[in-house]
Each structure stands twice: as structure tokens, then as C-alpha cells.
Amino acid sequence: MSKNSTYILKLLNVVSWIVFIGLCIKAGSLLCSYGVSMFINEVGAKNLSLGLDLSELKAYDVVDYSIMVFCITTITIFEALLFYAVIQIFLKINYVSPFHETIGKLIQKMSGFSLLIGIFSNITVSYSGKFTAMGMNLSQLTEHIGHGDAFLFFAGILYFISQLFAKGIELQKENELTI
Known part of the structure; x- marks a missing residue:
């Protein structure tokens, strides 16, 4: 691997x-x-x-406020788990023979976390739409929710990559058996 690639991977x-x-x-x-x-x-x-100011929502209804905070916190936790899976890939990858079942499973986990983030983000946006239609100011909310459609697309790409990785693992095992 070149020196630039190693530097970029360490930076990432x-x-x-x-x-x-x-x-x-x-x-x-x-x-x-x-x-x-x-x-x-x-x-x-x-x-x-x-x-993030949800005081108007809390004044309106404590249950809706609690649900909104739960959704935002859940999205943030899934985003953290997504990046934890990325960190695990950096720790476990072997650049000589990168196609390993552990890495494939981590990529599948990343796909699942991205799917959950996308679903929760879209649900939260739909749920908050009810309150913005009532005239509540939830302007900072979109920064904390994220863009669900982008995460759904990312989940699809990661799933495709995990399937390619599974095929690479299969081919690598066949090569090891023929030697």
C-alpha cells in the first residue's frame, strides 16, 4: 500500500x-x-x-416532547453505533487479505444501522410536521434529525457492498483451497 493511502486511512x-x-x-x-x-x-x-429548543413542544404536551427527544436520541445513538462499526473495521482489517467474514459482518451492521437511522429520521420528520403545521418553531430540529433519505440510500449502498464482500470472501476461500 502506498504511503498516501496509509496516511489517508489513518486520518479517516x-x-x-x-x-x-x-x-x-x-x-x-x-x-x-x-x-x-x-x-x-x-x-x-x-x-x-x-x-435545540423544544420548549414550545414541552409546553404543548409533555408526552409529545418525550417522544421527540426519544427519537432524536435514538437517531444519535444509531449514528454513534454506525461510526463504532467503522472504527471496528479499521481495527480488524488486514490489508494483505481484506476479505474476511468479520469485516463483511461489520459492513452488514453498518447497513442495518443506516437503515434504522433513515427510518427513524423519516418518522421523526413526519411526526414533527404535525407540530410545525400548528405553528411551533422547531427550526433547529432538522440539524439534529439528519436526512433520512440519504441514510436509506447509504444503507442500500452498504448492503450492496456487503454482498460484494461476501462474494470476495467466497473467492478468497476458494483460492486458499486450491493452493
Whole structure:
């Protein structure tokens, strides 16, 4: 492998760790802020995480507020799990013979996490549409939900890659048997 490729892969590994840690912190801050807004101080709903203001929704209905926070937190956790799978690939890949069952299973997991993120994102967007139609200001919400259609497309691509990987594993095993 060339020196540039090695450098780029190391850089991607570091970026994956940074994004993973950031998403874990975001999920934790969402849960802590939710707990504060529910049990300690209602003003906590004004800034749940990174400017997310769901105070109007909480004033309207606590159950809807709880469902929305649950959906956003679930999306963030699945995004963190997606990046954790990427980190696991970097830790377990063997560049001499990269087609290994463990890597194929991790790519399939990534596809599943992307599918779940896409589904939860689209459900949350549909659910929040009811409140924006009522005139509630949920402007920062789309930054925290993500783009579900993009994750659904990504899940399809990853599934296709996992199937190619499975074929590569099969061919690699055949080559090992013929030697």
C-alpha cells in the first residue's frame, strides 16, 4: 500500500474516533438535558443540545416532547453505533487479505444501522410536521434529525457492498483451497 493511502486511512480512523466520541457526548447531553427539563428545571427544554429548543413542544404536551427527544436520541445513538462499526473495521482489517467474514459482518451492521437511522429520521420528520403545521418553531430540529433519505440510500449502498464482500470472501476461500 502506498504511503498516501496509509496516511489517508489513518486520518479517516482518527476522524471516525472524533465523530464517534462527539455523537456519544451529544446523546449523553440530550439525555441529561431531558432529565433536567423534566425533573429539575423546565427551562432546560430551551437548549437541549447545541441550540435545540423544544420548549414550545414541552409546553404543548409533555408526552409529545418525550417522544421527540426519544427519537432524536435514538437517531444519535444509531449514528454513534454506525461510526463504532467503522472504527471496528479499521481495527480488524488486514490489508494483505481484506476479505474476511468479520469485516463483511461489520459492513452488514453498518447497513442495518443506516437503515434504522433513515427510518427513524423519516418518522421523526413526519411526526414533527404535525407540530410545525400548528405553528411551533422547531427550526433547529432538522440539524439534529439528519436526512433520512440519504441514510436509506447509504444503507442500500452498504448492503450492496456487503454482498460484494461476501462474494470476495467466497473467492478468497476458494483460492486458499486450491493452493
